[in-house]
Amino acid sequence: MTNDAPYAAGTSRLRDSARRTLELEQQAVAALAERLDDSFDHACRLILACHGRVVVTGMGKSGHIAGKIAATLASTGTPAFFVHPGEASHGDLGMITRGDVVLALSNSGETAEVTALLPLLKRMGTPLISMTGRxxxxxxxxxxxxxDAGVEREACPLDLAPTSSTTAALALGDALAVALLESRGFTAEEFALSHPGGSLGKRLLLRVSDLMHEGSRLPAVPLGSPLRDALLEITRQGLGFTCVVDADGRLAGVYTDGDLRRTLDQHSDLSALSVDDVMTRPGKRIAPDTLAAEAVRLMEDSRISALAVVDADGRPVGALHMHDLLASGVI
Structure with missing residues (x-):
């Protein structure tokens, strides 16, 4: 005999339990909006006026939520870190200065390790923001x-395990972080600076100049070149296109693999053709200081796989291929 039958029989009850949990937590979060008041504004003003850091603390499950709130604040323009309240009473209180703001989480508001910090914080004159259910x-x-992060009841059927209360505290922490973010005018570029290793950081920090092929790797032929020379240059550089430059070194157009297919459709004899006769004018181009993400958009919109990179005078200084963007993680 296996356990398959009992499990199958209880599957709907399991889903019902999950739905009930999600509904209770959804209600707990929705109720927070109605309780936002002047105290929320005051908490934001205390943090905005802070010249130090926001020190977030909490015990147990509240401590885990506090750690996440500290990380969210730090990544959205509000310097913050987590301090364990038990460790704070045994030396780590030295991490907190008069210029900081303390954000303390406790669902009951009576957690001994957290309330033990009150006399010390008052003596230091460090502003205190509390997040409790009472x-x-x-x-x-x-x-x-x-x-006020209070909830009517926990999602736990025993009304004991922190479930709705921790979800509400987490959501309220996010609301605080976003309100501060918008108040500071925090930008996506600033966000990327604190996330340089992530995909967002790569999309927002990498420039075309960081990825382009330049110098001897730049495919280019002069105007008037035989088409054969343009094809040899495309093959030599392996980027699927070549720049065509005029006598002043400015980009006059490009000749691509796609252009070659069109040339073969329209001309039976390629030997007499000049690149001028079949190139694309003026050709898609981009500046070297443009964000790599913008290059992706231009390539996708134009349905091309490579771009000429030109300076302010229109002279080619590099070449960018979609493969470079893929390899860098921008896409």
Whole structure:
């Protein structure tokens, strides 16, 4: 005998339990919006006026949420870090300075390790923002600003395991971080600076000049060149196209693999052709300081796989291929 039958019989009950959990947590988060008040504004102003860092603390499950909130704040323009409240009472309080703001999480507002910090923070004059489920709690009453993350009940059927309450605290932390982000005018480029290793960082930080082929790797032939020379240059450089430059070194057009197919369709004898006769004028081009992500958009919109990179005078300084963008992680 196997356990397959009992599991199959209980599958719908499992899904029902999951749906009930999601609905309760959804209701808990939705209720937060109705309780936002002047205290939220005050909390934001305390952080915006902070010359140090936001020190986020919490114990147990609240501590895990506090760590995530600290990470979100730090990545969106508000310097922040997590301090364990138990460790703070044994030396780590030295990490907190008068110029900081403390954000303390506790669903009950009575967590001993967190409330133990109150006298020390008051003595230091460090502003305290509390996030609890009970505004009248010790932590709620002694904070400079209180964020109400209370929930009607936990999603846990025993109403014991932190579920709805931690979800609400996490969402309220996100709301705080986004409100601060927008108030600071934090940009996508600034976000990328704190995420240089991520795909977003690559899309927002890499420029065409970082990826282009230049110098001897730049495919180019002069105007008036026999088509044969243009084809040899395309083959030699392996980028699927060549720039065609005028007597002043400016880009007059490009000749691509696609142009070659069209040439073969329209001309039976290629030996008498000049590249001028069949090239694409003026050819798609891009500046070297353009974001690589913009190059992707231009290539996709134009349905091409390579671009000539030109300077302010229209002279080719590089060549960019879609493969370069793929290899760099921009795409």
């Amino acid at each position: 505004p009248g709690s010790t932590l709620g009453r002694h904070a400079d600003a209180h964020l």
